[in-house]
Amino acid sequence: MRLYNTLTRQQEEFAPADARTVRMYACGLTVYARGHIGNFRTFVCVDVLRRALKYAFGWQVHEVMNFTDVDDRTIAGAEKAGQPLREYTDQFIEAYRDDARALGLESVEDNPRATDEDNLRAMADMIKALDQRGHTYRSDGSIYFKISTLPGYGGLSRIDQSGIMAGARVDSDNYTKEDARDFVLWKATKPGEPTWDFGTGPGRPGWHIECSAMALRLLGQPPIDIHAGGVDLIFPHHENEIAQAEGATGKPFVRFWFHVEHLLVDDQKMSKSLGNTYTVPDLAARGYRPSAVRYLLMSGHYRKQLNFTFASLVQAEESLRRLTDFLARLGTVSGGDAHPEMAARVEEAATAFKNALADDLNTAAALAALFDLVRAVNSAIDAGDLSAPDAKVVSDCFARADQVLGVIGLRQQEEATPPVPASEIEELIDARQAARRRRDFSEADRIRQDLAGRGILLEDSASGTRWKRK
RNA sequence: GGCGCCGUCGCCAAGCGGUAAGGCAGAGGUCUGCAAAACCUCGAUCCCCGGUUCAAAUCCGGGCGGCGCCUCCA
Missing domain, CATH: 1.10.10 (Arc Repressor Mutant, subunit A)
Incomplete structure (x- = not known):
């Protein structure tokens, strides 16, 4: 399949390096609050990518999606709630799992937490490696990455390093750095904050080191095949991940960078201050099905901003209904002999569907291929030209398609528990x-x-x- | 100030130089006890202005409008 690679800013033919298993890492949630549907847009798109790689293109997938369970916000939240950090973040991990289930996200091979000891140890080891290669310095007990030691820095985001800002705000981190662009690898212990020591001195990990270390610990030798996340992570997070991994190993970190554009709400960025963040339970409380949310989130191209409105959610609901009504109708067809031309029509739709996915995960076009088939088959049913064997061929095609979309089965599950017995x-x-x-x-x-x-x-x-x- | 993206029917949304997919909503019709579902019919020349080309929504230039990143963020 062809995938757009943020690193090269163009579409490239993708296949896993070993031609068998796709090793991918996706930046997950920082668990200081329940994830909102903007977070889940990214997760749904990554889920569709994962499913396409597996079910449409036949590769195995080893995917890692982390939970960032230690950073300024989680620590502040835990303190405010008067709970231990781990206990505080547990509840949001549970919430994530509930929402992920509701949205039909396939569970992935690894869901590491940053504060698991194996991961902290891997972070410390990576910092030691960076230290040996001369990429670090210490200041006030914290360890920093010295960007000037890595000539290729900035290659992903392509940010002009010389002319950084005049209008943009400068890093407000209140640690002491030699260069404003340098970033922290390991933060010195502060009073009342959790602290660990795995050989780099007492403190806690910086945000960026978590992902680099966990990705390589769980996926093995770099380069990994795909690294995914929201576009806002390109800089500085992903840029810094590259710096850390490549600084520590001397090898390229990632082959393909996959970035999902933002979800807007009423044409505005979602933010707490605007009061326009919605969670899956928020929408459920208003009577919308998670399946409709999933449909909406994957109905547009992943690299294009998607504007969330309740009107579009209703439209998603109705579109999905058309698919499930159709499949229900298919189930009522009985008798007759197979028509080769119907099998050919189904094959045509399956090909169009797969081609759309192969074209940088064009889910909108893939759905269109399905709807085209819906109309053709409905016409055949009306004309009495559809046999039970034909219906089987059609429903098999939809079942295969839904392995990737993961939305029809989700809807059918919801239907299975009606409000009336x-x-x-x-x-x-x-x-x-x-x-x-x-x-x-x-x-x-x-x-x-x-x-x-x-x-x-x-x-x-x-x-x-x-x-x-x- | 720098970098980048986007602007297609009422709404959502494909399109990547060859003459506008699909979905929702709406109108009329067929079917139906009625309804629903389904099917048929009906809709855009693609923000504006120039240019390149036999041919442009698609390429180039200039506008206008929206958004993002440069700071924690999916």
Whole structure:
């Protein structure tokens, strides 16, 4: 598949270096608060990438997504809550797992926490390696990376190093640095803050070292195949990760950098101060399904800003409904012989779907291929030209597509737990059918309206009545 | 001040030089006891102005508008 590589600023043909297993790292959540849907846009896009690599292109995947559970914000939050750091961050990791499940994120191979001892040790070891190669200095008990010792610094973000700012704010970190661009690897212990010592002196890790060290500890020798994250991380976080990993190993760190653009809300950046951050539970409380959120988050190209509005969420809901209604309808087809031309049409759609994914993960175009097939097959059903064997071919195609999209199955799971017990719905449908048979339509309509009031919609067709959630 | 992205039908959104995908919403029709679903029909020349080309939404130049990064941030 072709992927846009931030490092080269162009699309390149991607394959794992060993032609078998994609080794990828994604920057996860800093667990000082519940992740919002902007965070989850990145995670959903990375999930779709992961699934595409596995299910559409047949590679194995070893993905690492971390939890940053020690930094200024987590420490401040824990202190304010009067909880130990670990206990404080635990609750947000749990929340992440709940939301990830709700959004159908596949679990990844490794979810390291920065404060796990193995990881802290790996960070300390990397700092020691940097020290030996002359990339560090100490100041007030903290250890810094000396950018001037690494000539290639800045290659990812392509930031002009000479003319840094006039209008931009300078690093407000209140540690002492030799050069404003230098960044901290290991922060000296401050009163009341958690502290560790694995051979580099007491203190805690800087933000950037966490990812470099965990990526290489869990994925092995650099370069790794893919490193993913939100665009805001390009500088300084990813730039510094490169500096650390390459400074410590002398080898290239990452082959492909995959960056997801931001989610906006009402055309504005999401931020706490604007009060426009939403979490998955926030949206659920307003009656929106997580499946619709997932659909919305992956309906646009990952490298383009996506503007979140409730109107677009409703549209996502309806679009998804069309897919699930279609699959339900497929299930009612019975009898007949296979039509080769239908198999060919399905094959055409499957190819278009895969080609779209191969084109830098063009999910919008991939969905269009599916909707084209929906219309073609619906027409065939209307014309009585679709057999049960045909329907099987079609539904298999959708099942394969949904391995990558992960949204139809999610929706179907949500449908499986209706607000009214399924047995009661079935009884009411039977009662309504009896009423219809005796042409007591007012009673039939009453039952239908009663169920609608309780969130269940009925649809009559030649093959019987089906129900679905509103 | 520097770097970069974006501007396509009412809304969302593909398009990467060859004559505008798809979805939602809407209108009319078919089907239906009614409804729903489904199908059919109906919609844009692509922010503006120049230029290059046989041919531009797609390339170049200039505007206008929106956004991001340069600072913690997905």
